[in-house]
Amino acid sequence: MPTLKDVVYEHVREGELYETLDRNRVRCYACGHYCPIPEGQPGVCKVRYNRGGKLYVPWGYVAGVQFDPIEKKPFFHAYPGALAYSFGMLGCDLHCAYCQNWVTSQALRDPSAISSPSQASPEALVRDALRQRAKVLVSTYNEPLITSEWAVAVFKEAKAAGLTTAFVSNGNGTPQVLEYLRPWIDLYKVDLKSFDDRHYHQLGGRIGPILDTIRRLHEMNLWLEIVTLLIPGFNDSDDELRRLADFLANVSPYIPWHVTAFHKDYKMDDPEDTRPEDLFRAAEIGQNAGLKYIYAGNLPGLVGDLENTNCHHCGELLIRRYGYFIENYRLTTDGCCPSCKTTIPGRWASKFQGQIADRPFLPRRRSSLVNILN
């Protein structure tokens, strides 16, 4: 029976996001680590490795597939109510102690992270997505930047079938990987975990590449939303939140900012769970910084108007939500406020097309995705 490492090392092909260095080393630029990788070694993410002076990258499998409401990603300004076919692979360039997807993201780094990947092709994934009437195909769960070559192969197929494509990412990108993705990706969510480089060091990264990625994504005109999981005592001081919100407002006050509630997970069980009043405080800081669209997540029904979308110009209620459920949708066919006619930033369908699910579910038929470890 193959081990997880065997599976990861067998399901590869030569990557495109690298250059060769001296002494058979390669430099990967799929993420902000820019690992120089000696012959026979993997990069920090453990899933891209140097064999014979070439960089091999993940290919031909998924570690998990799920149908999610697009609101779970979360995208609140892109096709509300749409079904998002969400797939992940293995590995991550960071090692956050509170990761909710650690079983796949920490594969080959944490011995208890054992998952069971399935064989997949871009065609099979797109077929599955269309069968359930998904509108969006999302690379998520592990860090998608480190598996960008595979994501692009899937997204090419998805776009040919008329689907929208998206990344749910930690944002630790590089100019090279963003240019590589640009023709094939429509929506991008960045998890801005902190505004303190020391905190990012604890998670295994640096803040610089993440802020740079946010600026570039906005300049590239990809639809961008930002999430900050508010962890009491880690990233929730007024000062840190103020600097974070000022940065975002400076890039654009129209970028939606989701502040979401932490609950104990993986190795982080010290902080208390986030309370509604913590989210209200963060939202007020964002409003004072000038951000126009601030949402509070993970506490449905407890955060008042912060689940809803209101027009930034006249305040009219445009979308009323409960958790991921769309209760009311009032944008015009051209994505404007029905009251003052202001254009609302986002990617909108010409009309609300109903909601297939307001909670995640697994694909019913997965015959085309064959489990590899069985």
Ligand code: SF4
């Ligand atoms: S994706 Fe990032 S962590 Fe992985 S090998 Fe490339 S630069 Fe290193």
